[in-house]
Amino acid sequence: MDTLIVHVLGSLLYASVLFLIAGGLSLIYGVMRIVNLAHGNLYAFGAYVSAWAVGVMAARWPTGVLYALLPMGAVAAAGLGAILEPTLLRPFYRRAEEYQLLVTFGLLLILDDLMRFLWGPYPLSASQLYETFGSLSIGETIYPNYNLMVIAVGALAALGIWAFVYKTQFGVILRATSQNMRMASALGINVNRVYVQAFTLGCFMAGLGGAIIVPSQGAVLGMGVDALIMAFVVVVIGGLGSLEGALVGALLVGVVREIGITLFPEIELAVLYLMAAVVLLIRPAGLFGRP
């Protein structure tokens, strides 16, 4: 029983972070039909900014206050997104998908090296935040409290984004633009502005994912590329462009990964990629996507 609880928590932990990354990716695809290959780098950027901010202020501020610095990563990622969309991506909406993929692939290479340039080749850590939270024991296992907070943030984010998209006027505009950009534009909606806002929101989610995971895992080069592929698996399973799909996909991937790591660690990743391939074959639009 105790082991089961630990495994469930492990699945939820992974699913929370994954939902934040994949949800952003899916939101951006849903609204502007662009697959952002650099999305994982925004997650990494969030992690780096948070770790850097915590590192700089660690000596001056008490540890409790340092938690307030974590959201900086999410804000920074959102800011970066708000700059990138109008300058780099906007010229590509009218062009073939190939070019959109290529330009975001180029962006991936640039952002990867930008982080290497800014923060050097070594990992940054903010582990003091992880440790001061303490831990509780579940049966014989010691479980860090911080992970519970990550799960809570993931759940709150899911709730928040749902309320945002389905209960606010901005959400209505967003969904209208997503369903029919021309019609929305004809009805007087400033589509360009909606695009910037949606992209910024997507990047904010990715950055938040990076910011909350950095105390436990640190920020390393290459984390973005790995995260992107897992986010792809999630959105392919859930359906590109669907937020519900991203949530269900993240939970599914979280559970399968936890089972995989415990029972068949050697083919755990292969199983996840195969899962995505199988879903694509049976339901190319994903479990929740519209065809």
Added chain:
Amino acid sequence: MSAIPLPPSRLLGGAVLIVVALAILPWVVEPYQTTLLSYGLVMAIAALGFNLLLGYTGLLSFGHSAYFGVGAYAVAMTVKYFKVTSLEAFVVVGIMAAAAISALFGFVCVRYTRIFFGILTMALSQVLWSLAFKFYNVTGGSDGLRVPTPSLLGTHIAPGEDKMTYLAHRYYYYVLGIFVVCTALMWVIVHSPFGKALQAIRDNETRAEFVGVQVRHYRWVAFLVSGTYTGLAGALWVPLNGLTTPDILHWTFSGEIVFFTVLGGFGTFTGPIVGAIVFNYLKTFAVGYTVYWQGFLGVVLVTLVLALPTGIMGMVGRLLQKRQKAPAA
């Protein structure tokens, strides 16, 4: 309709001139330069295959690292388990392994087009990457597998002979020979009725279907040929590099293949060849010059798609057209 379409004589003459120049090259330049060009030619074979899908069939694969890697790993495992070190065997094994995998993956992938095709190819290539990464006993994990310098047509490297000169001369000619055969074959393929059918599918799938082209079957064959070319490139690459690691199976390497095909220009036959060779020099230069070579290549890529979407050969073609028009005007 003649069975084999022949290129116009002017083009053939130009091609012969280029091949002669490439054949003389090892006698003129340093061995290092020749080895670098060998890498370029190997990548050009991969790009030729890749472009059959992107340029001629209109399918963007983000998983061609799979076939390149399968070619390379098939060779490395032949060395590991059968102690075979002949390049002829490498080529045969690489082609067979890549053909088998691309037949299987292709069968699955060609049901979809556009972004779904791209993601599906990427997901399948990542399956192979994770297996190569995790099965340490078989693949050597992230350490990879070593591959010794093979014998060419039964002749081994002489006991005192420098590996660099061996690779720069005899191996180079071997690669050049295969490259010429591959290019000629690809020329025939894209100008054959089959190639025309692929272009018809690319331009308008519905119409192609309407005039009786079996779209899915044709796409599958194109995928098979494309993957096999890329696998052959992998098999030729691994003795040059001496080592194969999971990096060449990772999707970012697929991105590199896309990159150099677009750099050369995927709308032309020669574009991918030029792109692969130029990219190889560009990357070598950037790696030697700065630790931020990846960012440099990213800037090149973004500038390219913004300012020069038809690639190098597309631009050359436009300039030539302008020059031809100028006297008449």
